[in-house]
Amino acid sequence: MNGMAGTGxxxxxxxxxxxxxxxxxxxxxxxxxxGSVASFPTAYGTAAxxxxxxxxxxxPATVVLTGPGFGREDYTYGAMTANEMGxxxxxxxxxxxxxxxxxxxxxxxxxxxxxLLRSAVVGRYAPPAAALITVLGVNxxxxxVLGLGLPxxxxxxxxxxxxxxxxxxxxxxxxFTAVAAVTAxxxxxxxxxxxxxxxxxxxxxxxxxAGDLGDGTLSWLSPIGWAQRTRAYVDGxxxxxxxALLLTIVLVIxxxxxxxxxxxxxxxxxxxxxxTSASGLLSGPFALALRLQRGALTGWTVGFVLFGAxxxxxxxxxxxxxxxxxxxxxxxxQNGQADSAETMIATYISLMAMIAGGFxxxxxxLSRAEESAGRLEPLLGGTPLSRxxxxxxxxxxxxSGSVLVLGGGGLGxxxxxxxxxxxxxxxLRVLAAALVHLPAVWVLAGIATLLFGLVPxxxxxxxxxxxxxxxxxMFGPLxxxxxxxxxxSPFAHTPMLPTGEPxxxxxxxxxxxxxxxxxxxxxxxxxxxxx
Numbered sequence: 001m002n003g004m005a006g007t008g009x010x011x012x013x014x015x016x017x018x019x020x021x022x023x024x025x026x027x028x029x030x031x032x033x034x035g036s037v038a039s040f041p042t043a044y045g046t047a048a049x050x051x052x053x054x055x056x057x058x059x060p061a062t063v064v065l066t067g068p069g070f071g072r073e074d075y076t077y078g079a080m081t082a083n084e085m086g087x088x089x090x091x092x093x094x095x096x097x098x099x100x101x102x103x104x105x106x107x108x109x110x111x112x113x114x115x116l117l118r119s120a121v122v123g124r125y126a127p128p129a130a131a132l133i134t135v136l137g138v139n140x141x142x143x144x145v146l147g148l149g150l151p152x153x154x155x156x157x158x159x160x161x162x163x164x165x166x167x168x169x170x171x172x173x174x175x176f177t178a179v180a181a182v183t184a185x186x187x188x189x190x191x192x193x194x195x196x197x198x199x200x201x202x203x204x205x206x207x208x209x210a211g212d213l214g215d216g217t218l219s220w221l222s223p224i225g226w227a228q229r230t231r232a233y234v235d236g237x238x239x240x241x242x243x244a245l246l247l248t249i250v251l252v253i254x255x256x257x258x259x260x261x262x263x264x265x266x267x268x269x270x271x272x273x274x275x276t277s278a279s280g281l282l283s284g285p286f287a288l289a290l291r292l293q294r295g296a297l298t299g300w301t302v303g304f305v306l307f308g309a310x311x312x313x314x315x316x317x318x319x320x321x322x323x324x325x326x327x328x329x330x331x332x333x334q335n336g337q338a339d340s341a342e343t344m345i346a347t348y349i350s351l352m353a354m355i356a357g358g359f360x361x362x363x364x365x366l367s368r369a370e371e372s373a374g375r376l377e378p379l380l381g382g383t384p385l386s387r388x389x390x391x392x393x394x395x396x397x398x399x400s401g402s403v404l405v406l407g408g409g410g411l412g413x414x415x416x417x418x419x420x421x422x423x424x425x426x427x428l429r430v431l432a433a434a435l436v437h438l439p440a441v442w443v444l445a446g447i448a449t450l451l452f453g454l455v456p457x458x459x460x461x462x463x464x465x466x467x468x469x470x471x472x473x474m475f476g477p478l479x480x481x482x483x484x485x486x487x488x489s490p491f492a493h494t495p496m497l498p499t500g501e502p503x504x505x506x507x508x509x510x511x512x513x514x515x516x517x518x519x520x521x522x523x524x525x526x527x528x529x530x531x
């Protein structure tokens with residue numbers, strides 16, 4: 001039988017299964033980028049305000065977070081788009097590519113569905129080929145949407161520059177689609193393969209940052225660096241995309257070669273034999289939940305500590321920028337805040353807390369993943385463990401993990417800000433400013449639990465809620481959205497410490513809301529059939 005037999009049918013099957021997921025990814029990335037770009041004229045209406053903004057790009061922490069900052073001498077909206085949105089959008093697209101490839105390759109093998117499909121007329125290489133064709137196509141479609149959507153959103157952005165910028169983002173998606181196809185051959189579990197691909201993404205981001213701080217040599221080792229060196233909207237050039245296309249082809253060939261050297265459902269790197277008896281750290285469902293989440297929890301915590309340190313570093317400089325920018329002053333005045341360094345910290349920590357909602361959704365979503373993978377039935381059927389105890393243990397891991405993640409970010413920001421300001425008391429003040437957002441994060445976890453219990457098939461809709469919360473929180477004041485839209489977000493009700501006044505009532509109300517949502521979700525889970 002031809003090794004590629006059935007590829008077309010599998011592509012149709014993937015598109016059918018992801019008829020909601022793929023459009024949501026495309027819409028999410030497009031809204032993130034186009035919504036941000038649409039706010040530029042409101043926030044930076046004059047050339048002087050844009051040049052003032054360009055001065056922030058000199059900060060080493062900003063260079064690491066965004067990029068080398070091409071075109072700062074004439075800081076147009078195009079240069080602003082490429083410099084400030086390119087890096088983060090590329091990371092988003094890379095994550096989308098990794099998760100989609102893993103969902104339709106390693107996860108399918110892990111669940112046994114690939115073996116079932118191959119009992120029909122499906123070749124050995126058809127499943128990975130179908131996953132690659134689909135995800136590469138999604139990247140092309142997303143690039144086209146962004147390339148045409150940018151000048152439509154902001155006419156000051158040229159069509160040629162927008163297409164080049166979008167092509168750079170697509171090239172990053174191509175590379176990490178191929179990277180995920182390779183890591184899916186190396187290990188036998190989807191989480192490990194995703195983690196390995198994610199680690200490579202983090203490494204390329206770090207290489208790009210280190211290179212941009214130096215002479216730029218290391219940046220040429222990173223696909224993100226290649227995309228940024230197209231210098232879109234400045235003096236654009238296409239040739240830096242050639243290494244990305246070449247690397248994609250090499251990695252795809254490597255993935256198919258490795259696929260031919262391993263058994264179905266196995267990885268090239270085999271795990272060691274497990275212990276004959278569980279350690280004390282696996283003595284209960286809570287310990288098991290923490291064990292299953294340890295990789296994600298470690299990654300989120302480390303990332304938040306670093307992001308918090310970045311916030312503590314730039315707070316003073318960002319405050320000086322706001323003092324010279326009338327629009328930014330109006331933004332903070334509308335929110336009843338002063339243009340001080342601590343206001344900057346409060347604003348950044350609020351954004352950080354919204355992002356921490358992503359950890360809460362991912363952690364709460366693990367329950368559905370375990371159920372879908374078929375690992376829940378033997379756990380509940382072969383032990384005295386009840387459904388309620390299992391679900392509550394997973395929720396406890398989510399709640400305690402969110403404390404660790406958000407607390408890590410607050411501690412990182414507090415330690416650095418205390419060092420910069422010379423006031424040790426700022427450590428606890430900034431840490432408290434982060435932890436005060438926890439009830440809002442738990443509301444998102446409650447929504448995920450509610451969906452898991454009532455309608456598990458659409459439990460991923462919690463991510464749409466998070467996308468809305470972030471969009472309203474970031475752009476609501478700038479776009480002058482109605483107040484009632486902002487009030488829907490749980491983060492609209494948390495105190496903006498350390499500048500605002502601490503209020504217990506909204507925190508109690510948010511915590512009660514989270515508890516009610518979780519209770520309904522767990523109760524519904526007890527009464528429904530498992531997958």
